[in-house]
Amino acid sequence: MELSNHQRVSCPGNLLKMDAQIWWDVIKQTRDLNNMTWEEFFHAFSKKYYSPTVLATKVDKFVTLVQGNLSVTYYALKFDRFVKFAPEMMPTDALRVQRFVRGLKPMISSDVMMTSAEVVNYAEVLDRALKIEYLEERIRKDNAARRENYWNKGFNEGNKRKANEG
Incomplete structure (x- = not known):
């Protein structure tokens, strides 16, 4: 077609949202859209939203x-949003994986590296990081519950002794 x-x-102009929609409304008022080419639209949009300063x-x-x-x-999510602005820094999936893992919290990063001995892709590393984060959160909750149970049990037994002594 x-x-x-x-x-x-x-x-595509009608799919824009928020500030970009306002920009599009101004373009429609100031330009003849019937004669505007895709290249002109793309150039105007890029000039507005992807200036050298914004890209840097x-x-x-x-x-x-x-x-x-x-x-x-x-x-x-933030990694994926920003990586597209640095394609020359991430020309391969392996470099993308390496940079993603390096930015993770140290415990998650080390666990991901230990479970990723073979070369894996970004989607697999992300999935492993999500699983590790979930497991670490479960461990934190279990440990907190044990500590609370330990302190509550000790506190209650101490009160029982005092009541028996008195």
């Missing part, structure tokens, strides 16, 4: 991105 220039421009900022955010207090899911 062949699309006219007008269709090539208006279809995105690359910096990617380079310094670490999981920190983020969940693995949210870290992966």
Whole structure:
């Protein structure tokens, strides 16, 4: 199916949201969309949303991105958003995997590396990191419950002794 220039421009333009939708409304008021080519639309959009300064900022955010207090899911989401701005830094899946793992929390990162002796792809590493995060959270909860049970039991037995002595 062949699309006219007008269709090539208006279809994606109508899918824009929030600030981009406002930008699109201004473009529709100031340009003749019937004569606008896809290349003109793409150039105008890129100029607005992907200036050299914006791109440099995105690359910096990617380079310094670490999981920190983020969940693995949210870290992966941010990683995926920023990696597209640094394609020359991540030309292979292996480099992408290496950079992703390096940004994980140390415990999760070491567990992922120990379970990933063979070369794996990004999707497999992400899945392993999610499983490890889940297991670590279960362990934390189990340990917290044991500590609470231990302290509650000790506190109650101490009160019983005092009551028996008194």
